[in-house]
Amino acid sequence: MSSLDTIVRLPGLTLKNPVLTASGTFGYGLEFARYGNLADLGGIVVKGLSLKPRQGNPMPRIAETPCGMLNAIGIQNIGVEAFLRDKLPFLPWRETAVIANLYACDAHEFGELAAVLASVEGMTALEVNVSCPNVKEGGVAFGQNPGQIRAVTEEVKRNAGSKPVIVKLSPNVTDIADAARAAVDGGADMLSCINTLMGMAVDIRTRKPRLANVYGGLSGPAIKPVALRCVHQVCRAVSVPVIGVGGIASAEDILDFILVGAHAVQVGTANFMRPDAAFRMASELPALMEKLGIDGLDDFRGSLRA
Structure with a gap:
């Protein structure tokens, strides 16, 4: 197995393997250090x-569903300054x-956040969460409007310095x-897809939603x-590298995404089932x-016979 090449070469960075963790499912990385060697992973995408x-949002904000889970955490986080200092x-x-x-509520704020991180040693790349609501446009998610996606990407790219910019797309x-x-078109160096699908769950006994949100x-x-399907479509539509996200729970799943064109993957919900999942x-x-x-x-990569 020593002759096998698991290296992934991306704009501005090289990964030892294609396994990254998905934002919001792996904390700030340190919480999972007891379950494996963080340096064995291709990369760590920290929580938003x-x-x-x-x-974040009020409780309850997680609900189990068949073959999955719903979350409405609301991007609870310690803020960028505390992260840079303490994590x-x-x-x-x-x-x-x-x-x-990166999480923000308008394009200018995204740019401010990118500027804070642009010169930080140890920060390899920036992933932009365009699934969050644009408060200046009535709360519609950036990711549902191509014009807003481009505007946010341009603002982040303008302020990111030499850091590669990944845009995480909504399904x-x-x-x-x-x-x-x-x-x-806005300058993204890479894309990651997909973010979560919108859903809901209810309790017939209390007649209430299972999520407070x-x-x-x-x-x-x-x-x-x-x-x-989304990764396959995106890989055919653009020439930049794509990182696949969504339901990855095994090495076979990783190869599924690479077969349809992905360069790397992010492991998310599987980390809740088994905290050693990404390492495994x-x-x-x-x-x-x-x-x-x-x-x-x-x-x-991309060798699907369709």
């Missing part, structure tokens, strides 16, 4: 960061990529390929077919590649 600390210095950023996920759109093209984001194995997938991938006769990911 805002300029100021956020308390980043203790992450293995010299050995593995550390990627910030809650009519045509995700249009959203992808808008992000690329009523609606939440659906994730887990239930959304993998949607995520796989990273360690099992080479053996699966050898079993299937895959010498390197570059040759396998």
Whole structure:
């Protein structure tokens, strides 16, 4: 297995393997250090960061669903300054990529956040969460409007310095390929897709929603077919690298996404089921590649016979 090539080369960064963690499911990374060596991962995408600390939504804000879960956490976080002071210095950023996920409520604020992170040593790349609401436009999510996706991407890119910019696309759109093209037109170096699908759950006994926020984001194995379709469409629509997200729970799932064109993947809800999930997938991938006769990911990528 020593001859196998699991390296992933992306604009501005190189990953030792294609396994990253998904924002919001792996804390700030340090919480999972007891379950594996963080440096063995391809990268860590930390939970969404805002300029100021956020308390998030009221409880309850997580509900289990068949083959998945709903969440309405509300981007609870300690704020970018506390993260840079109390978390980043203790992450293995010299050995593995550390990627910030950006949360803001208008394009200017996204730019401010990018500017704070632009010159930070140890911060490898910036991932832009365009699924959040634009408060200046009546609360409609940035990711549902190609024009707003482009505007946010341009603002982040303008302030990001040399940091690569990843735009995380929402599946809650009519045509995700249009959203992808808008992000690329705005200067995105890479795309990640998908974010959660909007859903809800109710309790027939109390006649109340299971989430205090009523609606939440659906994730887990239930959304993998949607995520796989979206990644396939986006890879055919744009030329920048795509990171697949959605329902990944095994090394086989990783190869599914790479087969349809993804360069790397993010492991999300599986971390709640097994806190060692991402580490396990990273360690099992080479053996699966050898079993299937895959010498390197570059040759396998996008080789779907459709």
